[in-house]
Amino acid sequence: MIENSENLEEAVSIRAADKVFNPDSDNEVQALLGIDLDIKEGDFISLIGPSGCGKSTLLRLIADLLVPTAGEVKVFGKTANQARLDQDYGMVFQHSGLFDWRDVSANIELPLELKGWSKADRQARSREMLELVRLEEFKDHYPRQLSGGMQQRVSIARALSFEPRLLLMDEPFGALDEMTREHMQVELLRIWRETGTTVVFVTHSIPEAAFLSSKVVVLSPRPGRIHSEITVDLGSRSDQTREDPKFFQATTEVREALRAVEAS
């Protein structure tokens, strides 16, 4: 990895970021304190930690959905605000956020529509995206007709439709059953490999973080701080990887870091 580092641009760079909610009031909350984090292009980073550690808040600072109280957040060398306006990232939430009134293709085409793409271009792209998430035959269905896993696949297709270089995911598989979840993880890794997108993934599942990530960032709560960064190298992963001793080792390492967080 080190030898080709000169080709790798910094996707996200956060310096001394603090986030305080309701400052100067009785319910003031220090959500994040002194966050320093660098994410290289092409990385798959997970943010994990107990509830209240600010992992979703950190993701929203990168997305410019929240503004840091202090410090600096850069995305592809620009301010987070400029990156949002340039639509440099796509976002996927736990609640799929698909619009009931748009069928599957129309949901995928929404960001393209807002960017003023022509109808023909939009349709061509949404076909490609449906192929990518393997839902070609469901293009005319409405979200309510789909299972939770399928809805999340549509939501990923929508987030990637305009080819952002960064994909931000906030517990996207949190509401899925375990089997669907494992299947979606394998799918997501395939999509990640095929598109080369940088991914920042918020989760509270230890095996999920260990399985997916090239780096797991462990946060500690009250105030949210980065406790440790764990590098994981499981190579190319499949469902068999879950029975690999190396996977067991990675989950153990993440689990121990989280225990240390709880103890502190």
Added chain:
Amino acid sequence: MKNLRTASVLPPVLVGIIGLALWEGAVTVFEIKEFLLPKPSSIWARLIDEWAVLRHATWETGKIAISGLLIGILLGVLLALITNRFKVLNDGLTPFAIAINATPIVALAPIFNVWFGLTGTFSNQAVVIAVVFFPVFINTGKGLNEVHPNEIELMHSYASGDWTILREVRIPNALPFFANSLRLAAPLSVIAAIVAEYFGGPQDRIGNVITSSAGFAKYDVAWAAIAMASGLGLLLFGSALVTERLSMPWRISGDIKDN
């Protein structure tokens, strides 16, 4: 789909026919006096005999109910859109709207007669407008407001402004809420129009036919007029349902959940 529709229409039609037959039979067998409860067949006969009068009266009432309904919808939706833009206005007005909506607005009919006079039909129309306005305003406002926070964040991630969010998210999100209010308001508009007629205004409408026929002991005519009024209410309710189906195709498509 077609079979399904026949299957869902058949039971209520059967029950309706059996009900009418039982009614007819019971009045004959128990020799119930015509002034207490006329037979469906004699109501039907009156309906044919008095068709010209009844049709005119229903039309006059219908005009007030429908125009009041449309104006009430328009005002309700407009105010919902305006209050959605200004949070303070919304927070201040909505509790009052809910409180007023819980009061029997038709009881205001005599007051409206004083305010707006009895020379035209506006006093009656105002009662309909008021009855329709509140449920439409409250429900539509709720639909515009109750959007999942993730959906708003998603739109912000696309660098969308308030107008785009209103068009792409809030308005479509409010449609089912609006449709619910319409189902409430459509039959209410007929009830309001008729009750308002009882308190005054031009005397050629269906409410007046009911009161005057009952007054002259022409109970079968009164019942025929009631049948016409029910027909009007059902017609408006039906139109509300059709509007709902047409405007929201995604709500009637069936489930086929599968991984």
